[in-house]
Amino acid sequence: MLAVEDTHAALELSSGWFLDNAWLIALIPAIGFALIIGLGKKMPMKGSEIGLASMAASLVIATGAGIQWMQRTDSASHGGDEAIGGAFSGVRGVLRASEGGEVEPYIEPVVTQWVWWQNSGLEFGLGSHIDGLSVLLLWLVAFISLLVQVFSLDYVRGDRRYTHFFAALTLFSSGMLVMVMSSNMVQLILGWEIMGLCSFMLIGHWWEDAYNSHSALKAFFTVRVGDVGLLVGTAILFFGANDFAVANLDSNGFDIRAIQAWALSGDGSSWTLIMASSALFIAAIGKSGQFPLHTWLPDAMAGPTPVSSLLHSSTMVVAGVFLVARIYPVFWEGFNIANGGLSFIAIIGGITIVVAALLAFVQDDIKKVLAYSTVSQLGYMMLGLGTGAWLPAVFHVFTHAFFKCCLFLAAGSISHSGSHHSFDMKKDMGGLRKFMPITFGAWCVSTLALTGVIPFAGFWSKDEIIDNVGANGYTFLFWVGLGGAALTAMYMTRATYLTFFGEPRGAAAGIHHDDDHGYATEFREEIVHADAIDRELVTAGAAPKSLSAAAAHTDDHGDDGHGDDGHDDHDDHGPHESGKLILVPIVILAFLALTSGFVNPTPLAGDALGANLGEGVELLKKYVEPRYEPVAIGETAGHAGESVQLLEVTPLPAAEEGADGKDAYATGCGRTDPEPGTVCYFPKVKHAVPELSKILLSLGVVALGYAAAIGFCIAFYKNKNPRLVGLTERSRIARGGYLFLKNKYYLDVLYQNVFVYFVSRPLAKATYWFNQNVIDGAVNGVGTSGKKAGDWVYNNIDQKIVDGVVNASGTVASETGHGLQPVQSGKVNQYGALLFGAATVGAIVLVILNVS
Template sequence: MDTAYILLLLLAPFAGFLFNVFFGKKAGHNGAGYIATFAVFVSFLVTLFYFIRINQTGQAVSVKLFDWIQISTFKLSFGVLLDQLSLLWLMFVTGIGSLIHLYSISYMHDDENRHKFFAYLNLFVFFMITLVVGSNLLVMFIGWEGVGLCSYLLIGFWYKNQDYNDAAKKAFIMNRIGDLGFLIGMFLLGHLFTTLDYADMKITIEGGTNAANTGWIAAAALALFIGACGKSAQIPLYTWLPDAMAGPTPVSALIHAATMVTSGIFMITRLNFLFGLDNVDMHTVNLVIAVVGAVTALVAATIGLVQNDIKKVLAYSTVSQLGLMFLALGLGAYEVAVFHVITHAFFKACLFLGSGSVIHAMHGEQDMRNMGGLKKWMSVTYITFLISSLAISGIPPFSGFFSKDEILMTAFHSNTVLWAIASLASIMTAFYMFRLLYLTFFKEFRGTDEQKHHLHESPALITFPLIVLAILATVGGFISLPGNSWLNNYLAPVIAHKGHGEHHLDNTAYMLMAIAVVGGLIGIGIAYAKYIKKSEVPPADAEMTGFHKLLYNKYYVDEIYESLFVKPINALSTFFRDTLETALSGLVYGFGKVTNAISDKGRLVQNGSIGRYLFAFTLGVVAIITYLFYNKIA
């Protein structure tokens, strides 16, 4: 019975993909959207069934669908593992995924290729489910590559715009760089353990069989982290994610806020028995993870301070929040990282969908300098956006306060420098989120008269997901309260190594909470002073100078990459094309000319003279007989 349910969980979105590919255009105006939404909702119902069951029994479900690979001592099956971690991930992948599909029915209402859009969304959910439920790294890698492919298809969905195509290619190529690290790590682990199955590797590690290979295990872990940097947009492989905002807004909400970009966090948490090993080599790797996460959080936050594209602000916010999650992972606080993944999925999906509601009302306008005063016309979008902004800013009692506070407390007890960096990034988060809120929804409208004339609240299919996500962003933090964490208890069977003790409410905890809240309020206060009291509006691009210009141009990292990597590779390819390829072509054509010359002369032998053919045949027979005769004598 489990096999049937699991196949339904996996294949329902794939069936939706196939339907929309072949019949979506004929399914009526919104038929493709409703079919796609239903397919994902079916997967959500199956997930909910197993979530309730495992929450009651505590027993994970493991099903081997078929034997897959056997080479010498290396064995691997295509298996599915539904445990506490995978089901928790599936809850928001399929749950939020269903809401975003529903939202997309209205958002993509006028697009001529909406059936194709929903097909891609369904395919993405199928691969994301595969990534999460696989019982070994190779099944995860199938999903890992699949979501990368779907990301490429969805970012470049409006392919008539070449800039969007370039953004899609950039995302695809940068993810391939990270995926090379994933492959190297997977090959190393396969060699060390003769399997890639999580359960078998965990048993081997706990048995101490590979104790002598700690250096190679650490190398594999570092390589896997490089893969996570690509998929989860960490320094230096983060620049693809802001450009990915070229895709339709539901894509940004589903892929680049709630699901795909959390794949790296999922992978490291799934392999916590490996990353949590207590030896010098792994301590070094974990320090690298924590430092990269903290630096990414700070750098992305500084860039987000001055961006004017409403989706770009949210994109850099996503990069920054992912950095905080990696900081928690590097410090061994796997449950805390998962906690922030969940709350982030709620408020960031709401923020992205809210920005889509604004863009929908503004007829495609994304520059906040041309907005303002929208709360008069869009009260539901405004209220849900305000709630999610308070959540991401760490203001109690909203969800982000609890999860971000856990990260900051963990950092404080482990490394005060990293705590200071993360705290500064959090203050900046509060500033740029309320900068976005004030510029978009407050003061007077700064757009055109035509835009103002058409301003209105979005349809119910858009506002309903916003309301649900805003409610979750409000109450989601209560799943893990200090000293009484349902989430920590729920994940206990999966988290093999406790890198930190559960936080309790002592004087230090209260002090850190107060610092975090005051820091968030300071960020909000500065934004209020600049954009409400002083009514400032960001300057035009040409008027930016100094550090403001440096931040607005994202530290010129893209330009640096262009000079260091893209131009040299293009120059090398041009050299091969214009020099080596020409020379080699001449050589190849030379052989061809020689062959043609020989054949031109040789064909004269074939002139139809039977006597000449018999003479050649006789000579051949005589030569063979002579050869055999002399060999026999010898």
């Protein structure tokens, strides 16, 4: 790093074509969607080639943007001397002194924006806001979407709505890309809602099945409940930040950078920030499936497996996490995270980790196990964000995308080639490792990554969250994170054993069932309420005796168009390994599940693991985490809407130390008092120093979870230990606990029988009565009164007065005419006599007047 000598130096930072035109990353798939809809059915590959080409083009541009962003950051770190290319147009950055006397660069994002529409002088822009966070997510979404589309070529071949599937899948990715690159909240809402619409279409892809349409509606309405919070929170932010944005940044209250600066400026009231952050986090709860609005996520498994994979890895459910990470200063100040407050985000994240992990234990559907796993891992991300661990949370978004996408695609491979399109682990799987070795290997690698085993990806990201939670003073939540890690190892061991070990069962053994499309049965079960226990825990493999068990053991809905909808059956010859189009994406993702954690291996940067490679190995910390340095408010200029500022450099005062030994940061920039004439776009977060003891503790907890789960699986499923088999019949506590989990904490019953019932029955009836008797009564009363008033006016005013006056004047005129009629005789002598008579009268009048 360079020491600061000239405190008024400025630095030219390079951008480049890819950064300036990053908006193409989202536009190309949107155009691809339109082309698939218009021309897809006439294309040789029914439109799938357009989807693949559009996502490949987006990935190329996203990769170029990522490379240029790293060059941009490096040029700032080296004083601009190593800016590659040299001819890039640029923006102005700044080097600011840190407490240690070194300098840290503030990296200006590349903003390209056009006026979308105007209203009363307020401009709404549409374009791209490119910084480290958006570059990371843009590349991740484009990469995962491309692999999922390649997987889908074989997986949904012959589907009844093949073209529409690729169209919706492409638009789904475009919506996420639009949201990620948003420079203002209006564009963010646009991308947010595009994803909501596409998820509705894709989850209900086979809408003929009642369960599928029910699940799509459930997802749509549940997420819409949270979306109310997004609209309310955005409105609060606009009215709170608009004056500050107009006065200081020549912007408006919808601009994300203005919102970030306003939140950290001290200009907003605490209540405004609390209300805005609470409303916005409710939106994140709905979108990211956090407790208690997580119930839609497992039902979203009704959609095709590629949809489940994309939705649960890098789109849709990550949107809520991204929202919190993008406008993090609002939550930092609103929930008092800076001073160690127990934030709403951390509480919900901690609850979600445990609640979802426990539900995964009682699932027989392999995709639902992974769905609850996703909910739990999203809880880790929220836990990190809620406790100041911004970078570890974003890091976990990155690694989680690879191993969770791999797990879902592996589940699809199993269904496609090993279990005759069934996802039921107990009924139609077992012993598949011998038939599907590549799928089994990829599943194991991703499982190890998910559970946080070193050196797999999840170890570096999830353990970093747990470590930072503990280091920031949240001791209880630290143990919650460790407990969640043990639970993850246990339910994934159960899923792995049921799928790949033991003896083949059902379809895996070559026995095909005359299925009733299991999810439809489960849908009927939900309607009539489950009232019987799953006898599988009682009889250890006997046929289910209850409606609940029958539903759980039926086949999937011919997943992804198989069987009766025209798809060729690829597994008529028994379980076997899938084809290359399915395996290639799985193998690539498994490789990344093993290696992606090394982009930010914090323990290797210090002495925790004895490597001491230095901070240079922490690539995400260098290229993705925003700088917290204050930036001088200046005039903006640039090209193509790019934001350019001339920024001055002044050393920051040293942080004060509180009585508890922690740094006292009253504001997000690490200053006790805001520095006049400057703004901050990101708070000063802390990074935990890894300790070998905590690393060993985490690995030990995971190892204990594996050991306990392996012992249970062998005792229960293989040896049928009599102390475990039938436990739920012998023990009322065990039975009650199992039913409590099997019925998903009765939240669906609560929502259906209380909220939905209340809305559809009593509230609807009360509203109808109010409408008929109050609103319509008032309207009808006004109408009746108006009619009576009109009749009275007509009868009395119009008929008697107005018409009377008119008629009377007519009568007078008529009678006067009749009286003068004799004068008009036509006789000249009479006219002459009248004329001379009148002249005589006039003369007499004149004489009288003159005499007087």
